[in-house]
Amino acid sequence: MAIATITLPQTYWEAFKIENDDLEFLYNHLLDLEIPQTPQELVRALIEERIRTEKVRMEKKQASGGETYYPKDHFEVGQKLTFPAFHWENGKVTAVREGVNPELPAFDVITVEMDNGEEHNFAAGVEDHLLNQPITIQNDDPALDPVAVYKTYGKRLAAQLTEILESNQDLVRIAGRWFPRSLLVDVNIGHLNLAEAVLEMTDGGPLATKAILEQVDLPTDVNSKLTEFSFNLALQEDGRFDEVGPAGEVLWFLRRLEPEEVQNPPAYLRYNPVAFDIDPILEPLTQLEKQVIDEFATTDNETDEEDEISLSMIYPHLRAGTLPLSKRISTFFPTAYESPRVQFAFVDGNSGQRFSGWVVRSQKYACGLHTWYNTQDLIPGSVIKILRSDKPGEVIIKAEKKRPTREWIRTALIGADGGVVFAMLKQQVSTVYDERMVIAIPDMDALDKIWAQTGKARGTLEQTTKALMIELSKLNPQGQVHTQELYAAVNLVRRCPPGPILSLLTERPWANFLGDLYFRPTSLTLEDAP
Structure with a gap:
């Protein structure tokens, strides 16, 4: 075993920055392969190349610095030497003595x-010395092991490379893969018109690229993967087509034939952000946002992956046939490298029925549930479960059903003045529900008229919150209201996440904090709200 070895500094990969020479290598690498590559594949190739060139560089440095120092040899003044034990530093002999x-x-x-x-x-002149052994490259050094380097640093390097490639005009990306633009197969307007006709015959899609190519006359004398990549890029750059496949799968859909709720957010989900100071309410807000699931939650942080999750429905999502894609829920749904919309399949966990669903990533919701909600007799506050499926592109959803019974539950009625009032009435219920969020709605059409209001008729968020708080307090002998109840009530008439509501309750004089997210309206009248 050699004592002196050629190694990389311990901080080499921690401080690694992708340079122009690296990009030139990757460009030529793609030209040689003629196959589009993901950032992860490119990083693996780059790591291997960097290790190779660093080994060559170190060996050249060893050879160029002068004669290698071995204790067994004799040396003269003025002789230049290279010292392996000093990281291949060079030096000159200035004196020799016994x-x-x-x-x-x-x-x-x-x-x-x-x-x-x-x-x-x-x-010098010492025959028996450990450093007299041959100098070798330390092949078991983790810094020179491509697999070990990628395992430790691959994710960071892939992110760094992606950021650089996105600013490179010579390379193009589709479905997370990169390739030089100059080598793309020519795809003309005729090919794209044929693709539109093919998709139209299948109700818009989704179709895989290969299925479309089978009916489009593109050159067959080039690399098939390159042809497919070129066609994907041409479709991506044409506004008629939408790439809707989950990460790792390219599927195409005609944009004009996508469901309306995929193309435009339903009115019930449109939230105009309200500014508020989170610092004074951070602790109670975190507590509240663990009890509800809202795509606009402020403290919605990443959590460990779960196999199933339960959520209580709020009116906007129930009415729109959608689900909120909070960070917790979004892990159950397919995502994509770039596509803003992803098509997948819902599966009813009770019946096994399959039906189409869509993830609208930019708006943080999944849609396609309107009919299913109606068949399940759901009401605001009903509990549904989302379960992780073993099959990619599939999400299991299940209503928590129970034997239908008539129960006393909070019921929203529209008063003579057009406002919402609450009463405890007996209603037929066939689902498990959250007692704080359940609200029966006998007349949805009347409630929808409130959603159609604008300007002064609609009122401010503060006016809505105070009015509903006063109404809810009438149902409680102590006159107190839990913030979770008020959140569900406010969302009967306008879309709002928990943060702005809790902020109003803690800042305004018309609400007294009782602790544990409970508040009681003060003696102020409704007219006192601005």
Whole structure:
């Protein structure tokens, strides 16, 4: 085993920055392969190339610095040497003298001035010394192991590379893969018109690229993967087509035939952000947002992956046939490298029925549930479960059903003045529900008229929150209202996440905080709200 070895500094990959030479290598690498590559594949190739060039560089440095120092050799003043034990630093012999050690055979001591100005003494003419062994590259060094380097640094390097490639005009990306634009197969308007006709015959899609190519006359004398990549890019750059496949799968849909709720957010989900100071309410808001699932939640942080999750429906999502894609829920749904919309399949966990669903990533909701909600007899506050499927592109959804019974539950009625009032009435219920969020709605059409209001008729968020808080307090003997109840009530008439509501309750004089997210309206009248 060699004592002195060629290695990389421990901080080499931690401080690694992709340079122009690396990009030139990757460009030529793509030209040689003629196959589009993901950032992860490119990073693996780059790591292997960097390790190869660093080995060559270190070996050249070893050879160019002068004769390698071995303790067994004899040296003269002025001789240039390279020292493996000093990370291949170079130096010049400035003096030679006899060594003194009665326990050793005769030897010399050389004084060496290193290139960095330091001066060191070394033994010479010593036949029995560990450093006399051959110098080799340390192949078991993790910094020189492509697999170990990628495992530790691959994710960071892929992100760094993606950011650089996105600003490179010579390379193009489709479905997470990159390739030089100059080598793309020519796809003309005729090919794209044929693709539109093919998709139209299948009700808009979705169709895989290969299925479309089978009916489009593109050259067959080039790399099939390159042809497919070129066609994908041409479709992506044409506004008629939408790439809707989950990550790793390219599927195409005609944009004009996508459901309306995919193309435009339903009115019930449109939220105009309300500014509020989160610092004074951070602790109670975090507590509240663990009890509800809202795509606009402020403290919605990443959590460990779950196999199933339960959520209580709020009126906007129930009415729109959608689900909120909070960070917790979004892990159950397929995502994509770039596509803003992803088509997938819902599966009823009780009946096994399959039906189409869509993820609208930019708006943080999944849609396609309007009919299913109606068949399940759901009401605001009903509990549904989302379960992780073993099959990609599939999401299992299940209503928590129970034997239909008539129960006393909070019921929203529209008063003579057009406002919402609450009463405890007996209603037929066939689903499990959250007692704080359940609200029966006998007349949805009347409620929808409130959603259609604008300007002064609609009122401010503060006016809505105070009015509904007063109405809810009438149902409680102590006159108190839990913030979760008020959140569900406010969302009967306007879309709003928990944060702005809780902020109003803590800042305004018309609400007294009782602790544990409970509030009681003060003696102020409704007219006192601005």
